[in-house]
Amino acid sequence: MNHEEQKVETMEQVDPQPIEPTDVNSEVTAEQARIIELEAQLAAAQQGAVEERERAIRAVAEMENLRRRAAQDVEKAHKFALEKFAGELLPVLDNLERAIELADKESEALKPMIEGVELTLKSMQSSVAKFGLLALDPTNQPFDPNAHQAMSMIPSADVAPNTVIAVMQKGYELNGRVIRPAMVMVAKAVD
Incomplete structure (x- = not known):
């Protein structure tokens, strides 16, 4: 056997199974769908966090206003008792x-x-x-x-x-x- 015949024979033996294009696309599509789903969950979680933060800020402001009004009421009660x-x-x-x-x-x-x-x-x-x-x-x-x-x-x-x-x-x-x-x-x- 000459060198060229050996080369051809090696290539035939090493030739891997051909990858079907549908398998790659289905794996990529599933992976992309999972990424999109995770991004949607992340966006929802971030929006929820923003809403909770705003609610907490409003609650703190309301408590501060309530405390201030109570202090004013006490002051007025002392002044005008x-x-x-x-x-x-x-x-x-x-x-x-x-x-x-x-x-x-x-x-x-x-x-x-x-x-x-x-x-x-x-x-x-x-x-x-x-x-x-x-x-x-x-x-x-x-x-x-x-x-x-x-x-x-x-x-x-x-x-x-x-x-x-x-x-x-x-x-x-x-x-x-x-x-x-x-x-x-x-x-x-x-x-």
Whole structure:
């Protein structure tokens, strides 16, 4: 045998079984389908993770808002817990002021009593001021419907229209909130 015959014979012996194209395509197709399925599962899992993260962020924000609102409610409760009590003290303050205004200050016999009432009024005013109760005296200020109650309007050329010219009853505020508006007379333009 010569060398060429040996070569041909070796090639025939080594020649592997031919691969059918359908087998390769079916393996590739199955593998591709598995990859597509896994990618779809991954995308669904990622979308689920994003949704859960957003839900967690919303829950944390809602809890923070709830905590903040509760703190504000507690703060308001502390600030305005005395509102009813302060409202009950207002007539006492008014009566002490009226007693001083109407007292005969010329009478020597009444002077000690008037001084006692004045001291009581000052002591009461300073005590309630410590808790945030302050008198509103809007004389010569612009009329504010949130803090004043207009009892009458009087034509006046001396002051600008809508200016408070007299206070009939003092108003009071507790920690910045009006608990009783001041009863006032308001100037209007002269016809």
